[in-house]
Amino acid sequence: QVQLVESGGGLVQPGGSLRLSCAASGSIFNINHMGWYRQAPGKQRELVALITSGDITKYVDSVKGRFTISRDNAKNTAYLQMNSLKPEDTAVYYCNLKSLISSRDYWGQGTQVTVSS
16 A cells, blocks of 8 residues: 655745655555646646656646656655746646556645645
């Protein structure tokens, strides 16, 4: 069993920055992908950023050049550095871990990011 806990959300002004953290505990293997998803009110959840076990990263077009996903395997933690935040980035952000051993998905509880207009 894997537990994910997100932190770092909050209220920021447009153009500001936040860094989200996702701490994983439990039966952790390095053979996994981790990602950040977000869900705004009335909208479907979307994948924001992905980092593979080999540190290959992918981003949704709307955040390219502004967000950076990273991972520290020694700390079992993933991060999402968010710069130049826009009101459209307002959402609950969820950390996801997909085990490449079991193919199971694990989710954090979500952290609110609000960018005021």
